[in-house]
Amino acid sequence: MFLEALGSAILGLALAWAAAYRLPHRLPARRLVLGTGIAGGLFGAFLTHTALGSVGFLPVMLGAVAVAAASISLLLRPAGRLSRHSATV
Numbered sequence: 747m748f749l750e751a752l753g754s755a756i757l758g759l760a761l762a763w764a765a766a767y768r769l770p771h772r773l774p775a776r777r778l779v780l781g782t783g784i785a786g787g788l789f790g791a792f793l794t795h796t797a798l799g800s801v802g803f804l805p806v807m808l809g810a811v812a813v814a815a816a817s818i819s820l821l822l823r824p825a826g827r828l829s830r831h832s833a834t835v
Contacts, residue, residue, distance in 0.1 A: 787810040
């Protein structure tokens with residue numbers, strides 16, 4: 747169980763680092779992104795382990811990556827400027 751927690755935290759950190767490296771203009775501060783990746787990975791491992799039981803290491807890591815990616819995606823900002831046009835104009 748310790749290896750699951752460590753592995754999920756490392757995978758969440760790696761995913762967050764890759765996102766922060768590839769999309770720095772669309773994400774907030776790097777510390778927030780890295781922390782979100784780690785927390786998402788740990789929560790994903792906990793959630794998967796709780797839902798599936800002890801099915802193995804790989805399914806738990808896949809759940810951790812999925813929840814970490816979903817958590818990081820919530821931090822993304824729009825790419826360009828939003829143009830707000832009124833429906834009456």
